[in-house]
Structure formats: C-alpha cells, structure tokens
Amino acid sequence: MRRLLAALLLLASFALPALAVQPDEVLGDPVLESRARAISAELRCMVCQNQSIDDSDAPLARDLRLIVRERLKAGDSDGQVMDFMVARYGEFVLLRPVMSWRNALLWAAPVLVLVLGALAAVFGLKRRRAVAPQRLSADEEARFKRLLAEGDGPSPEGR
Helix, strand or coil: CHHHHHHHHHHHHHHCCCCCCCHHHCCCCHHHHHHHHHHHHHEECCCCCCCECCCCCCHHHHHHHHHHHHHHHCCCCHHHHHHHHHHHHCHHHECCCCCCHHHHHHHHHHHHHHHHHHHHHHHHHHHHHHCCCCCCCHHHHHHHHHHHHHCCCCCHHHC
C-alpha cells in the first residue's frame, strides 16, 4: 500500500507546473516577490514562446526574471516594468498582447484575404460567362467549310 501511495505521489509531482525560479532569484521581500511572480507570469519566454518566463528554464528567461526583479527593487511600478520590457523586446514579449488597431488588423488579415480572393473568383467567373461566343462572319464560315472539305485542317495524329 505504501509503494502504491509513493508511486501516486511521484506521478502527481510530475503533473504540477514546474516553476523555473531559482532560489537565488527569490527576493527577500514577499510583497516584491509576489509582484515579480505576477509580472513574470505575463511575460513570454522568447526561446520557448509558449511559456511564461516564470515557467521557463531557458537562460534568457532567467535573465528576464532578474531584470524584472531589479526593476522592482529600483522602485518601478508593475506598469513601468511591463512598459520597460515591451520597449526593450517589443509587444511579442507579452503573453496576452494589448488590443490595438494594428493587432486587430493582423488578426483580421487572413479573413480579409479569403474574402477578397472569393470576390475575385466570383467576379472572374461572372466575366467569363458574360463573354458570349462570337459568330463567324460569312467569309470565315465559307473558308472554314472549304478547309474542312480540302482536309488541310489539323489531323488527329498531329495533336
């Protein structure tokens, strides 16, 4: 029974999120540390790209966590720390980017391209159907019949 319980505890430990904050990074002030952790959870690891710097073991994520803690120790507010990181690394550093017209256009661009492509296809088909086949003039029809009669037209073997 003890072995089963130990095995279950071992498996449960793998299910918990692995926080990558090293003991030497932790601030002595618990209030500052909780602010640092909250900010770190909002910043994207540039190496892992789908993890926060709080969860990432990458060396760059460690550097970013240290920068966050340095800025907080220097007296910056949470907003100032986030603004500093965005100014330095761009909006990509945010796990949840700010809604702006530029971002909205970025998300809407694929839909706009599909709509414009569909409209181009519809109007192209309408234009193709709108062109009526032209009748041959009397001279052209006579020449065509004469060529057929003479056998000078393209042969099936030549195609």
